[in-house]
Amino acid sequence: xxxxxxxxxxxxxxxxxxxxxxxxxxxxxxxxxxxxxxxxxxxxxxxxxxxxxxxxxxxxxxxxxxxxxxxxxxxxxxxxxxxxxxxxxxxxxxxxxxxxxxxxxxxxxxxxxxxxxxxxxxxxxxxxxxxxxxxxxxxxxxxxxxxxxxxxxxxxxxxxxxxxxxxxxxxxxxxxxxxxxxxxxxxxxxxxxxxxxxxxxxxxxxxxxxxxxxxxxxxxxxxxxxxxxxxxxxxxxxxxxxxxxxxxxxxxxxxxxxxxxxxxxxxxxxxxxxxxxxxxxxxxxxxxxxxxxxxxxxxxxxxxxxxxxxxxxxxxxxxxxxxxxxxxxxxxxxxxxxxxxxxxxxxxxxxxxxxxxxxxxxxxxxxxxxxxxxxxxxxxxxx
Numbered sequence: 156x157x158x159x160x161x162x163x164x165x166x167x168x169x170x171x172x173x174x175x176x177x178x179x180x181x182x183x184x185x186x187x188x189x190x191x192x193x194x195x196x197x198x199x200x201x202x203x204x205x206x207x208x209x210x211x212x213x214x215x216x217x218x219x220x221x222x223x224x225x226x227x228x229x230x231x232x233x234x235x236x237x238x239x240x241x242x243x244x245x246x247x248x249x250x251x252x253x254x255x256x257x258x259x260x261x262x263x264x265x266x267x268x269x270x271x272x273x274x275x276x277x278x279x280x281x282x283x284x285x286x287x288x289x290x291x292x293x294x295x296x297x298x299x300x301x302x303x304x305x306x307x308x309x310x311x312x313x314x315x316x317x318x319x320x321x322x323x324x325x326x327x328x329x330x331x332x333x334x335x336x337x338x339x340x341x342x343x344x345x346x347x348x349x350x351x352x353x354x355x356x357x358x359x360x361x362x363x364x365x366x367x368x369x370x371x372x373x374x375x376x377x378x379x380x381x382x383x384x385x386x387x388x389x390x391x392x393x394x395x396x397x398x399x400x401x402x403x404x405x406x407x408x409x410x411x412x413x414x415x416x417x418x419x420x421x422x423x424x425x426x427x428x429x430x431x432x433x434x435x436x437x438x439x440x441x442x443x444x445x446x447x448x449x450x451x452x453x454x455x456x457x458x459x460x461x462x463x464x465x466x467x468x469x470x471x472x473x474x475x476x477x478x479x480x481x482x483x484x485x486x487x488x489x490x491x492x493x494x495x496x497x498x499x500x501x502x503x504x505x506x507x508x509x510x511x512x513x514x515x516x517x518x519x520x521x522x523x524x525x526x527x528x529x530x531x532x533x534x535x536x537x538x
Contacts (some may be wrong), residue, residue, distance in 0.1 A: 306406070
């Protein structure tokens with residue numbers, strides 16, 4: 156039975172990533188294609204055909220013309236050629252293996268990949284997909300004054316949802332009306348009620364949309380009221396910034412994502428510092444490629460910290476011990492031998508982490524993990 160899944164401008168990476176992580180390694184080549192389809196300043200989409208033609212031709216030579224592997228690869232190339240890319244997509248990831256029940260999954264995104272890449276391996280190559288998922292996190296932005304709140308949910312570089320929460324306006328009665336003190340109390344009560352309604356809706360959104368970050372912006376009177384009403388488990392998700400509450404959706408997304416990534420850079424530096432302290436204290440931490448791979452193979456890793464440029468220092472498959480990748484077929488297609496396997500180290504680290512339920516955090520400042528070979532991990536337990 157064939158497995159063909161195509162996604163039209165995905166809003167979350169969770170489901171496609173889960174399917175790809177669950178893919179069982181095979182002796183047939185799995186074609187992984189990453190494309191940057193973002194138009195240039197003149198609105199022209201880049202032509203990746205010459206690059207892909209060279210890559211496909213070079214890879215096809217690595218199997219005998221009449222072999223099952225070559226036949227599967229050729230079918231995958233045909234499937235890619237026949238696939239229609241949405242003009243609105245700025246990035247596309249395609250995974251195909253005809254020999255594994257005609258597996259084909261295409262993921263189209265509004266966010267671009269940095270460059271075009273092609274891989275043929277025993278399983279889907281997930282490093283770049285997981286990295287993009289972290290570069291464009293799912294988060295909520297609340298822009299509010301004392302009466303109206305605009306709530307957005309952003310993910311993978313576009314607007315997933317947008318709505319308004321409106322409170323009741325309080326009008327001053329000039330003749331025979333309230334005293335100033337009573338009027339101020341009424342205004343204060345209205346602000347409190349508005350804050351309560353906004354937070355109640357925000358809590359629902361965080362739960363339903365699995366939001367991991369929140370940006371608050373707007374009136375200086377109501378922002379503290381919102382912060383006071385935040386549930387304790389959400390308080391750590393919040394960043395406060397200044398932003399015009401009437402800004403366009405695109406301006407809101409651009410400004411809030413920039414702020415969020417700035418905060419992520421600070422958090423990354425703090426995490427690496429904490430990792431080093433844990434390691435020096437012989438705590439729940441490991442450093443280095445070999446040690447981290449061993450911990451991943453044992454299911455010890457709670458959070459993997461990996462350099463966002465590790466694929467540049469390890470661009471080609473390398474030999475790894477069988478114990479670190481026992482599910483990958485050896486040179487004769489078996490999985491029982493102790494024969495070393497050929498594997499892409501950046502991809503193996505990410506895939507192993509995803510398979511064992513570990514969090515993957517990409518450290519974009521390569522200098523932070525340079526001394527450790529670009530990788531380290533917090534552990535659940537020590538041997």
